[in-house]
Amino acid sequence: MLRNAWIVMLALGAGLAAPGTTVAQDPADSLYRAARERLDRGEFAGAASLFRQIHQRHPQSIYTPDALYWESFARYRIGTDDELRAALATLEEQRRRHPSAATRGDAEALATRIRGALARLGDPDATAEVLAKAAGEPDAACSDADHEVRTAALNALLRMDSGRAVPILHGLLERRDACAAPLRKRAVFLLAQTQAPETEAMLLDVAMHDPDREIRKQAVVWLSQVTTESAVSALERIAATDSSELTELALLALSQHPSPRAERALREFAARTSAPNRLRERAIFWLGQKRSSENAAFLRELYGQLDDSRLKERTFFALSQLRGEETVRWLVAIARDTTEPTTLRKRALFWAGETGDAVGELVALYDRLPDRELKEYLIFVCTQSRAPEATDKLIEIARTERDVHLRKRAIFWLSQSNDPRAAQVLAEIIGQP
Amino acid sequence: MLLTAFRVEARGGRLDPSISEWATELLTETRLLLDSPAGDDLRLRTLLQELELVLAQIARIPAAASPAEELDRLDRALHEQATLS
Numbered sequence: 001m002l003r004n005a006w007i008v009m010l011a012l013g014a015g016l017a018a019p020g021t022t023v024a025q026d027p028a029d030s031l032y033r034a035a036r037e038r039l040d041r042g043e044f045a046g047a048a049s050l051f052r053q054i055h056q057r058h059p060q061s062i063y064t065p066d067a068l069y070w071e072s073f074a075r076y077r078i079g080t081d082d083e084l085r086a087a088l089a090t091l092e093e094q095r096r097r098h099p100s101a102a103t104r105g106d107a108e109a110l111a112t113r114i115r116g117a118l119a120r121l122g123d124p125d126a127t128a129e130v131l132a133k134a135a136g137e138p139d140a141a142c143s144d145a146d147h148e149v150r151t152a153a154l155n156a157l158l159r160m161d162s163g164r165a166v167p168i169l170h171g172l173l174e175r176r177d178a179c180a181a182p183l184r185k186r187a188v189f190l191l192a193q194t195q196a197p198e199t200e201a202m203l204l205d206v207a208m209h210d211p212d213r214e215i216r217k218q219a220v221v222w223l224s225q226v227t228t229e230s231a232v233s234a235l236e237r238i239a240a241t242d243s244s245e246l247t248e249l250a251l252l253a254l255s256q257h258p259s260p261r262a263e264r265a266l267r268e269f270a271a272r273t274s275a276p277n278r279l280r281e282r283a284i285f286w287l288g289q290k291r292s293s294e295n296a297a298f299l300r301e302l303y304g305q306l307d308d309s310r311l312k313e314r315t316f317f318a319l320s321q322l323r324g325e326e327t328v329r330w331l332v333a334i335a336r337d338t339t340e341p342t343t344l345r346k347r348a349l350f351w352a353g354e355t356g357d358a359v360g361e362l363v364a365l366y367d368r369l370p371d372r373e374l375k376e377y378l379i380f381v382c383t384q385s386r387a388p389e390a391t392d393k394l395i396e397i398a399r400t401e402r403d404v405h406l407r408k409r410a411i412f413w414l415s416q417s418n419d420p421r422a423a424q425v426l427a428e429i430i431g432q433p
Numbered sequence: 434m435l436l437t438a439f440r441v442e443a444r445g446g447r448l449d450p451s452i453s454e455w456a457t458e459l460l461t462e463t464r465l466l467l468d469s470p471a472g473d474d475l476r477l478r479t480l481l482q483e484l485e486l487v488l489a490q491i492a493r494i495p496a497a498a499s500p501a502e503e504l505d506r507l508d509r510a511l512h513e514q515a516t517l518s
Binding site for chain 1: 464483492513
């Protein structure tokens, strides 16, 4: 059997193993394959039984060390008290007999999750173990495996008794060394799941002061999940910092927060002339993603205060996302306003068309526009609409428009249409004397 | 994205170590979600559990007894379960 294992290792080392080939025969080959198939199909009882057969009947098989892990995994998934205890015993057997198994690294984390599940079922020994692992060992190595175990323990403790978990998380977040960075990242997530009174302050502190950029960003994102008014205050403070990266995330977090105050904060930021335009654009964008009459009214009013044409165009886009007949009427009014630059008037027409609302008002504008360039653009906007009124207008222009250039544009766009009426109108025009 | 990258690699018969590292990272995050209040939602829990199993297997492929066979088996399992859809 050992010889077989060597053949496998040599073949793999030489890159000879091709997918789908079994490089050496192992007596447990077929059992292992069947067990993994059961596991993949979610048949955990059957999978656990087959994995057990591997290590009991074929203790020398190359599959035996990991079969113990997968048996335990399957029993954990079944989740009853008896199966959880059996799963722990199987992992203990793996630790004793196969301390170098490839799955050992994860086995400790799995054992901690199993103890967490047992603790939730009222097991005092498992509870004590989870508490000890969550608190951490002073001389713990700085390894991924240790971090995984501690994360699993903290997660379990949080579900059992968040009052005991929060101070441990606090202590962990105060550690600023690089070794603890992966743990701090997990701690930020775990903290955000609690509704403890100190959560916002702790996340704010991490967002502002953690030495790791990614962890600072995570803290901002998770603040949006803390549905308190203090979290909104914390996000407002972050949005006011000099870091454009954090500000951008804070704006996103505010847009996800359910509080009306978060929406107000976004509106205030969008109106802030001292803020960089790029960030004001983001605030305007997020306002367009939250459908409310207050946001629509605010954006229409904001437009009048803006000097930057890019910000103005972003406002059109945000309004088009909010839709509504009032918005279309407002965009149509901008398109008619001769004091506005032609480029912006065209963009107003385009975004009015994109809302899909009040198409009648939009097409009626054609006859009121004195400007040929805008009329031509409105013909294009009509072609982008699926509303029947838009095709009706194109047909009318193709039949009756006196300006030959505009008439030709309408005919051209009708020729690109799949509407059966368009083909009929084109046939009529071709047949005219 | 990870599962797509995995299948591309699996068909070539090799697995870039960065994919296993990525799977390990995602596995931890999936487990955090599973054990969080989000895991109480039955539909989300089922989805996360399927994902956990796939990620646990991808994460351990380089150290598996027969990595090439594992790659092939998992690729087929992913196809059958339509985890990518």
